[in-house]
Amino acid sequence: xxxxxxxxxxxxxxxxxxxxxxIAEYISEREPSFRICIECGCCTATCTTGNFTSFSLRELQIxxxxxxxxxxxxxxxxxxxxGKCTLVCPRGVNTRNVVTLAREAFExxxxxxx
Amino acid sequence: xxxxxxxxKTLSTHDMEGKVVIIGGxxxxxxxxxxxxRAGCNVTLLEKQSLTGGHVRNWYHLFPDKRxxxxxxxYLEKHxxxxxxxxxxxxxxxxxxxxxxxxxxxxxxxREFDADAVVLSTGFDLFKSERKEEYGYGIYDNVITSADxxxxxxxxxxxxxxxAVPQKIGIVHCVxxxxxxxxxxxxxxxxxxxxxxxxxxxxxxxxxxxxxxFYMDMRMGGAHYEELYRESQEKFGINYxxxxxxxxxxxxxxxxxxxxxDTLAGRPLKMELxxxxxxxxxxxxxxxxxxxxxxxxxxxxxxxxxxADHHFGSNxxxxxxVFYAGTCTAPMNITxxxxxxxxxxxxxxxxxxxxxx
Numbered sequence: 079x080x081x082x083x084x085x086x087x088x089x090x091x092x093x094x095x096x097x098x099x100x101i102a103e104y105i106s107e108r109e110p111s112f113r114i115c116i117e118c119g120c121c122t123a124t125c126t127t128g129n130f131t132s133f134s135l136r137e138l139q140i141x142x143x144x145x146x147x148x149x150x151x152x153x154x155x156x157x158x159x160x161g162k163c164t165l166v167c168p169r170g171v172n173t174r175n176v177v178t179l180a181r182e183a184f185e186x187x188x189x190x191x192x
Numbered sequence: 193x194x195x196x197x198x199x200x201k202t203l204s205t206h207d208m209e210g211k212v213v214i215i216g217g218x219x220x221x222x223x224x225x226x227x228x229x230r231a232g233c234n235v236t237l238l239e240k241q242s243l244t245g246g247h248v249r250n251w252y253h254l255f256p257d258k259r260x261x262x263x264x265x266x267y268l269e270k271h272x273x274x275x276x277x278x279x280x281x282x283x284x285x286x287x288x289x290x291x292x293x294x295x296x297x298x299x300x301x302x303r304e305f306d307a308d309a310v311v312l313s314t315g316f317d318l319f320k321s322e323r324k325e326e327y328g329y330g331i332y333d334n335v336i337t338s339a340d341x342x343x344x345x346x347x348x349x350x351x352x353x354x355x356a357v358p359q360k361i362g363i364v365h366c367v368x369x370x371x372x373x374x375x376x377x378x379x380x381x382x383x384x385x386x387x388x389x390x391x392x393x394x395x396x397x398x399x400x401x402x403x404x405x406f407y408m409d410m411r412m413g414g415a416h417y418e419e420l421y422r423e424s425q426e427k428f429g430i431n432y433x434x435x436x437x438x439x440x441x442x443x444x445x446x447x448x449x450x451x452x453x454d455t456l457a458g459r460p461l462k463m464e465l466x467x468x469x470x471x472x473x474x475x476x477x478x479x480x481x482x483x484x485x486x487x488x489x490x491x492x493x494x495x496x497x498x499x500a501d502h503h504f505g506s507n508x509x510x511x512x513x514v515f516y517a518g519t520c521t522a523p524m525n526i527t528x529x530x531x532x533x534x535x536x537x538x539x540x541x542x543x544x545x546x547x548x549x
Binding site: 116120123124165166167168 | 451
């Protein structure tokens with residue numbers, strides 16, 4: 079009886095209102111160019127880490143902005159800070175600094191956790 | 193009588209002269225010249241090249257209706273074949289100055305032209321694609337620009353440098369546009385639709401070819417642009433990949449390798465191509481820049497001439513009696529250029545009638 083195979087699925091929505099945007103705010107305040115990304119993916123195309131792992135800086139940036147922080151927290155550590163993304167970005171986003179600040183924000187989050 | 197503006201008659205309250213010097217003999221300058229001449233003005237059209245027609249001469253078929261650009265040239269040439277117009281080719285202008293109510297136009301060969309009003313139609317220059325070094329123009333033989341491709345269309349054959357017919361062709365949007373690294377933050381706005389047109393045209397020459405457009409956004413805001421985009425997918429099977437190409441290299445088989453993120457699939461993508469076309473954007477022309485600098489004409493952040501007012505003064509600048517027509521103020525297609533030139537003519541006529549003093 080107990081093995082019908084049914085379960086309650088979690089909704090797939092990004093729960094924008096409930097999600098925590100404090101990481102995004104932390105980065106935005108310190109590196110305003112974070113706001114002007116147009117998701118062209120040039121950073122990811124040139125990324126050394128992204129060549130071999132599922133790391134995508136474009137994706138991580140949008141996830142931070144949506145507050146999907148759990149998907150970013152560990153992933154952002156993969157970046158090797160080579161800075162090629164900063165060289166190719168047509169918008170002039172200081173992507174390298176975005177990564178550094180994101181890491182910093184996640185560390186603070188842990189420190190501040192009750 | 194030649195030399196007097198007879199149109200519009202209702203505005204005519206006192207005697208005035210109508211000597212207009214137009215700087216730049218592309219579509220805008222030619223259209224303005226023709227309209228002013230028909231209104232009775234005495235027009236001198238200065239063109240630095242040996243032929244009038246400007247960039248229109250370099251294109252083959254035009255969007256959105258695939259008209260041969262030579263039809264436009266013929267129309268414009270007929271337009272300026274008027275007794276009130278003298279065309280001086282091989283004349284580049286360096287400076288314009290106001291002097292006792294009139295304007296002196298100084299050519300680089302020392303000649304001076306007096307005018308009651310001046311129309312600047314100095315147009316644009318194509319972005320020099322070699323400046324985006326990572327795309328390999330001028331380094332790899334089979335990386336060409338949209339202008340090079342038009343020449344191939346006109347010649348009637350699309351061939352790689354080694355003579356082979358390319359079967360897999362990539363088109364890179366936004367080369368020198370929307371690019372902080374190239375110093376151009378603005379959108380050149382025509383390259384998207386030009387890419388769609390060229391992609392379809394390639395299929396007309398090489399039926400078996402596969403064509404891939406790499407874009408950041410498809411900006412299909414003009415008349416019939418969206419329909420062309422749809423047609424390119426429906427009838428020609430053109431492929432669109434959303435991502436900005438980060439770099440191009442050449443492999444040992446002399447194929448080009450592009451690196452891009454397929455942002456919609458969320459993965460980096462690598463592709464071998466036989467040929468790559470760079471959609472070069474539009475920049476303020478060097479000729480226009482020199483005049484702007486010498487005559488203290490205001491330019492915008494995009495380096496084009498800054499209009500006095502975005503809504504009501506798009507043909508006026510900061511010097512009295514000097515008017516702008518066409519792409520010297522912003523990227524425009526040919527339709528918009530001609531409309532803008534006609535609007536400049538209306539401003540010139542009103543100025544000669546009423547506003548000169």
